[in-house]
Amino acid sequence: MTEVFKRYREVQKHLGSIGHGVESKAALIETLSAAAEYVSNTKKVELKSKVPGKSYFGFASGDSISRPVNHELYLEDYSLVERVIRALHDRKLAMLDVSQINRAVYSAAITFCAGIDITKKGDQKTPGTLFEYLCATLLSSLLxxxxxxxxxxxxxxxxxxxxTDLIFDLGDDRPKYHVPVKTSTRERVIQVWAHQRVLDGVYGAGRFRGMPVILTETKLDSKNLEVTEICLPKQWLLYQMHIAQLWRIAYLDMPDAYARLCGGFPQVPVCTLGDVILSGDLPITPVDPSS
Amino acid sequence: MTEVFKRYREVQKHLGSIGHGVESKAALIETLSAAAEYVSNTKKVELKSKVPGKSYFGFASGDSISRPVNHELYLEDYSLVERVIRALHDRKLAMLDVSQINRAVYSAAITFCAGIDITKKGDQKTPGTLFEYLCATLLSSLLxxxxxxxxxxxxxxxxxxxxTDLIFDLGDDRPKYHVPVKTSTRERVIQVWAHQRVLDGVYGAGRFRGMPVILTETKLDSKNLEVTEICLPKQWLLYQMHIAQLWRIAYLDMPDAYARLCGGFPQVPVCTLGDVILSGDLPITPVDPSS
Structure with missing residues (x-):
């Protein structure tokens, strides 16, 4: 992982001083590539999934095992991941479908997180920060x-x-996007609605569109290698009714319990990141793939 | 600390199965006494206080140093602490003043927390849980x-x-108290206002009185032994104006930055726990000390 950390520090340097320019995007892609290279040389361990319809494995090194990785979403071949991420940066949306976007962004993020899990035990901050960088640069390119x-x-x-978390201010007479980025939410998620409420109160309702981006809600019991999903859909409904109204809640590994909230009433607008990007709801100006 | 953990498990057992009865109070007092005994045999190290008007020390054992302990609030003599805590359990308020209550509850809590800090590195949960037990049994006796x-x-x-955190439901036609208990708040405090907002929304404003009880906001830089206070008073004002209205915010080691919010306008009602207990604002029926 030494190589990964070296590149990660480059990302931090670029994002700190230069912002979301070409160099920081290149540094991020190199970091993700180094992480993919690192985990490809570790062992994969099947986990006992208690999540209906989903199966998970973990990367293992010594006596450490990584967070769960969703088999269906994980792309073994990093060149596919990189192709999609570059296409998103270039806004060449016509060459992508929803599943490709979700799988590529999920794979990029989970590979890095898993690499940290098995090399720096107990480090929750670095995976969270990189996932935020990844979402920030992608949305920065798209918007x-x-x-x-x-x-x-x-x-x-x-x-x-x-x-706040990330704010994308598109200027006068256009919506501003309030984008908290989380690798998982658990009980802390109420903060997202509370921040949205303050923004609505200070600026007026409807000015900021709240769109948290969340990686997964899985939890690994490291003793018996069981994977569960921690979801509190009824509480989310209370938050959406009583604290503030989020515009979208965008997942990569979307829990079924939350997906059902989207079809219910009152609706909590849960969807996948790929859906948000390709739905036409975000003000993205696509670029012709042949250009 | 073995003795302390043994007694702490008794507290957990009693609070789990029996509730806030005589036995759980006795077990809690024994745990605190054992913790006081334990730390009295460790070394005290002076810390560099960056907090104007306050000085701090830490308990040390091996290469571990505890969280900061406020010199002015800390009672060396545990018998004084126990006397005040027993008087609170018996609602014999006439024998107490504000400063005695704050010093006794602070000392009881910080002694246990410090004991954990130097014996179980990185354990944040046990100190938080015990502080919640302590506040829960005290308020349970008082109310x-x-x-x-x-x-x-x-x-x-x-x-x-x-x-939620603790809810004291005094019955029909009387206020209910919503009491989150925290050893410190940092950025997570917005949750307290958000929970209050949900309670106000579901039950109607004014039904639940929100009163977080907070130990301190100090932070120790373990490298240079500097103590700072992490306070965000302007954000608290925004939360109080835009999310929900808390009834009281009760501190033991109260930061000046928050004390000033109480005299300002719009007011954020910050005070000490001793103030709340003796002000007459809580529905406490005092018992004659001579009885």
Missing amino acids: MCSPKASVQVLNMGFETKLP | MCSPKASVQVLNMGFETKLP
Whole structure:
């Protein structure tokens, strides 16, 4: 993983000083490629999935085992992952379908996270940060807008900055996107609705579209190697009714319990990231693939 | 600390099966006493306080150092701590003043937390759980009401339980108290306002009085032994204005930055736990100390 960390530091350097430019995107792709190379040389261990309809494995090294990796979503061949990520950066959407996007972004993220799991035990921060970088650069390319991590709040008598997750401000007369990025949510997810409520309160409802992007909700019991999904759909419904209204909740490894919320009423708009990107709901100007 | 953990397991057993009765209170007092005994035999190390007007030390054992302990609040003599805690359990409030309550509850909690810090590195859960037990049994004695950890939510078409922190339900025509207990809050505090908002939304505003109880906001840099306080008063003001209105925010080691919010406008009602208990605002029926 030494190679991975070296490249990861490059990503941090670029994103810190230069922003979401060509160099940071190239550095990120190199980091992901190094992580894929690293995990391809480790052992795969089948996990006992308690999640209906989904099967999982983990990467293993020594006595460490990584977080669960979804068989169906995982792309063994990193060149496919890279092709899709480059196409997204270039907004060449006509060459992509929903499943390709979900599988490529999932594979890129989970490979890096798994690599960290088996080399730096207990490090939750680095996987979370890289996943945020990945989503930030992808959405930055698609929306042609660099994200900010706070918004100015003006109130009679005081002025302050509200730190938020990613904010894509497309300018006057256009929606602003509030994008919290999480590798999983658990009980902390209520924060996302609470931040949205503050944005709605300060700026007025409808100005910011809340769209968390979430990798997965799986949990591995490392003793018996069982994989479960932690979902609280009824609580989400309460949050959506009583705290604020999120615009979309975009998953890569989408839990069925949340997918059902989308078909229910009142609706909680859960979908996959591929769906959001290709639905036409986000203001993305596609580029002709032949150009 | 073996003795402390043994007694702590007794507390867990009692609170789990029997609730907030006489036996769980006795077991808790024994646990705190054992923790005080344990730390009294360790070394004290002065810390560099970056917090104006406050000085801190840590308990040390081997190469471990505990979280910061506030000199002014810490009671060396555990018999004083125990006397105050017993008086609170008996609702003999006339024999107590605000400062005694704050110092005794602070000392009891911080002693146990510090003991865990230097014996079980990285364990954040046990100190948090014990502090919740301590506050739960004290408020349970004062309000003469056992707390619950969830509330029933009835909505047209579905029924669910909303897990919350402690809820003291005093019955019909009386306020219910929503009491999240935290050893410190940092960025997670927005959850407290968000839960309050859901309670207000489901039951109607004013039914639940939100009163988080918080130990401290200090942070120790273990490299240079510097103590800082992490406070975000302007964000708290936004939360109080835009998410929900908390009734009181009760500290033991109260940060000045938050104390100032109480005198400001719009007001965020920050105070100490001793203030809340003796102010007459909580429905406590005092018992004559001579009885």
